[in-house]
Amino acid sequence: MMLEICDLHYAYDRKEILKGITMSIPEASFLGIIGPNGAGKSTLLKNMSGYLKPSMGRVLLDGVDISKMDIKKRARHIGYVPQNTAIDFDFTCEDVVKMGRMPYHTWFQKETEDDFKAVEYAMRITNTWHMKDRLITHLSGGERQRVLIARAICQQPKVLLLDEPISHLDIKYQYEIMNMLLDLSYNGITVIAVLHDLSIASQFCQKLALILDGNIIAFGNAKEVITVENIRRAYETDVVIIRSPISGMPVVLPSQMYKPQKEATWNCPKG
């Protein structure tokens, strides 16, 4: 499904955070939202999910204003993985993922064969099936992050929103999850992720939106958005940009490194 953001404004109390965001994200695409801390990325994602209601402007899903949809219908269309979700109850991972099926049920309805299939599929593609009987409270940060992504996938949404989905993952799972999100987009899902790692965003996302102070200051493919000038403007940082020999897309490196006068002496274990 296509998601359109039309002149979106949002204010916490009276402080305006989003200042007129307009963009359209076509069906079956993968958009990365990047920008410095406090720019408004999570606030934008929360407005896209319907969790927050815009102060002005609209979010349209295939032309329908999401604020006018009933909550269950919206949840069948839009999956949202927030940043740092707290789950303090001793649920098994399988139970947590199964919660993604709630939009398809009335409260006391028993699970169907489709529910079990959706849970297993979501857990297998996020590499969490082997942890299904473990308690969510006993997982590492990265394991838990993958289970929460599985919960949103199990919801079978048409649009999947993820707030920093790879922030706790090691390099293997970062690439696995990014590849999986790209694959979901090739299979028709509209994927939108807030990402801090500019090089990873550049390699995997089809389009990037660079947010600064509640505005989009650059939108396009990685070559158009990840430029020395844009990074300097948004992050007040000088970087060097090289091209990946694999994808040809930009990779961001530091432009300066501190050189100590005297090298430290390391006593490394032998072996």
Ligand SMILES: Nc1ncnc2c1ncn2[C@@H]1O[C@H](COP(=O)(O)OP(=O)(O)OP(=O)(O)O)[C@@H](O)[C@H]1O
């Ligand atoms: N519930 C809230 N009440 C008041 N202000 C808030 C609230 N949530 C966020 N803000 C403020 O809104 C601004 C944007 O926050 P937001 O979380 O959207 O930024 P972000 O771009 O996602 O940042 P980060 O990269 O640090 O996660 C920040 O100045 C933040 O302090």
